[in-house]
Amino acid sequence: MRSQSCRGECYDNAQAESLWFRLKTEVLEVRERAVFADLADVQASVAEYFEYYNHERLHSSIDYWMSYLAHQQFLQLSVLNCPV
Template identity: 40%
Template sequence: MPEDLVSEALRRALAVHSDQGSQYTATRLKDLLAQNGALQSMSRRGNCYDNAHAESFWSRFKAELLDGRSFPGLAEAKLEISHHIATYNAERRHSSLGYLAPNHFKTHLQTTSHLCPA
């Protein structure tokens, strides 16, 4: 297994955002993170929607792109993932955005926001 694949997996794992679930607030996990100099990013107490958009993205990502398959190598994975994200942001419509793609919603928001005085 390539060294950069393992290193990248660890870097990404150390940057994971967690919620207030007991598995993430447990003393053993906090001790392990501290021993390894890792900082934990956590949603605010009582606000389960802090990372809802990310949870939704990863759910769709796994269902639409991965669907149980694997990639031959890191380069192929990066290419497929970047293509999926570009498509997701440019073409995939979202009900929470008025059935617009994220890029279209952002453009619409930017072009109409100057019409409303602050």
């Protein structure tokens, strides 16, 4: 896979790099074979993983919360702290 960061800037896109690494590792680890039947199989696997990643997987970088819940809390705090 091609790097998503700029030349000489290894940390500028660390979150995206981490996400793609985890997707590749966690999707392929749970499969019996690391081969997909067709494009629809790949799309379904990626969609299923993102559903899991956002709504079930606990993330150490956000105090072991699910990213969906952390995002919802962030949105509520943003609205409450927004000057009228």
